[in-house]
Amino acid sequence: MIGLSRKRYVATLALLTLLLGSTSPVLADAAADQGLTIAREQDKRESGWGDYSSLFAMTLRTADGKEASREMRILSLEVDGDGDKSLTIFDSPKDVQGTALLTWAHKTGDDDVWLYLPSLSRVKRIASNNKSGAFMGSEFAFEDITSQEVEKFTYRYLKDEKLDGQDCTVVEQVPAYANSGYSKQVVWRDKAEVRVQKIDYYDQRKELLKTVRQSEYKKYLDSYWFPGRYEMVNHKTGRSTTLQIKNYKFRNGYTARDFDQTSLERAR
């Protein structure tokens, strides 16, 4: 009796192992592959714009409706085989007017960041590992606004879902870099053009922290969709930040020269 039951037990175990231990990784791999495929497709569609300049206007809102604004000019350059280079020049608030930030993003490893302080005429290297910190007191963390490279996450396709009447894919992505404020992000992309529509951000306690909605997409250079508006809500504090992007100008003929330290120094 004991022998039989043990045999049955072993058989059950073998079956379970077969089902869970081997089949499920295949399913997981399929979900990972599908997630990565979607992220790569988005990256492919968003590659090739060359360079752009734009105006960022942020409105910060507290839970009780108090507002503050930030304005900056952002110039950006695509780099073959690496992350984008960008130059951010602050116009408001006025105490930081003329301050500028030069970022050389990398696909893996920390980005290179320099800060220009106009009052001292000083170019200063700053640490870029504080990725979860708030950008200018807004609900955007530094990691939300830096160059989003495919290599910076691992992916898992979750499901298809309709969002505001658009067919979307829902993909979970987990930051593969150190010091992220997020345990995971859940990203809705429309199936038609593979544009990010919504991201849920989960904090390191795995609780829903923030949601961003991206909208007012416009097509530039006949092929690239860029959003005109980001609406970020912090569910824990009730604070929110609206980022409006205006005056996108593409193919300005920028080169790496426009994103070096002497350019940072003369940016203003």
Next chain:
Amino acid sequence: MGVVRQLAVPLLCCCATAAAFDAPESAKYKLDFGTEARVFPERAGDPRQADATLSFSLFGHADFEWNGGRTKVAIAPFIRHDSADTERSHADLREFELRHRDGNLDWRAGVGKVFWGTTEFVHLVDIINQTDAVESVDGEDKLGQPMLSLAWSSPYGVFSGFLLPYFRERNLPGVAARLRAPVRFEQGSVQYESSRGNKHLDGALRWSYSGGDIDVGVSHFIGTAREPRFALLPPRPGMPEPTLQPIYDQIRQTSLDFNMVSGNWIWKLEALHQRNRIKDFNAAIGGFEYTVTSNEIDAPEVGFLLEYVGDSRRANAASAFQDDLFAGVRYSLNDVDGSELLAGVGQDLQHSGRFVSVDASRRIGSEGRLALKLRMVDSKTAADPLTALRQDDHLLVEYTHYF
């Protein structure tokens, strides 16, 4: 001067003609209006020195652009009125500069400001601009420097040259001012080693490179020292008390500035070798800045700084910082008001003197900033230059409105 004229005049003419006939494509204006109060709780060593000062400053900025941003003109006049110190009531043209970019070349002509260096507590290698010593004791404020500069950016770094045709004397606190030596400074007369005085043509060459995890710069300066020595002048007709007269020597200085980022750490080093007629010397400052990371968007950004500065002249060094250890903490709330705190302590390892500085500031509305600064010195050794400031602990409150 001849060289300057040969180079500067055609350049100025080219750009001025290009610029003069075209309205700028971009024009930006800004005016900073500062109101500052300082309180010195301890009684001054000299009864003529004020215990409290009120001061107003205006700092204008006008920036113009032509040629798609390749040609720029920056104008930045500064003026301060101080209730106590007639020397601190002063005006300076911080910038009046034409910048022109031509491919890999960057020209600068006019009055401008250049910063070299990586460390926080002391700026050893920064030498192009004279310190505006009546503005603050920190040495962070600089006078505009007339210059002609050309920088060539290459894959091997940036090679730049500077011609500095006119020397700016350090402006020194007046008799009614705190934060000065017990003996008053001579105002209006200085000694120069060079017979050309403040018209001596100074010059500098620099190579700098930024990439990967490092930033490095090597510079060589030939000309008038920015840091004066002082001669004690005896009482004489018209001046019933002794005075300290600045002496500006001719120096040759080679320097290195370096920093390296590694995760949370930024390692920093500045070093120099100076040749002069009194005594050649070496000086260096090195240390790190460590940024604490967190996983919270609401978390404040916290950084720790530690730096050591040494000078081969030891006790004979003109600087108060010849064998000193500095420790500091930077605390920024990352909030809407941009609230920041920087606190530091400096310990003189040779003279056992100590200073403490605390800077806190936050935005008020979207057009103003309120700053609080505390400076305290504890030093008893007569040989330590810091000892002169031992009764000058003070609290400074400043509100700056930006128009």
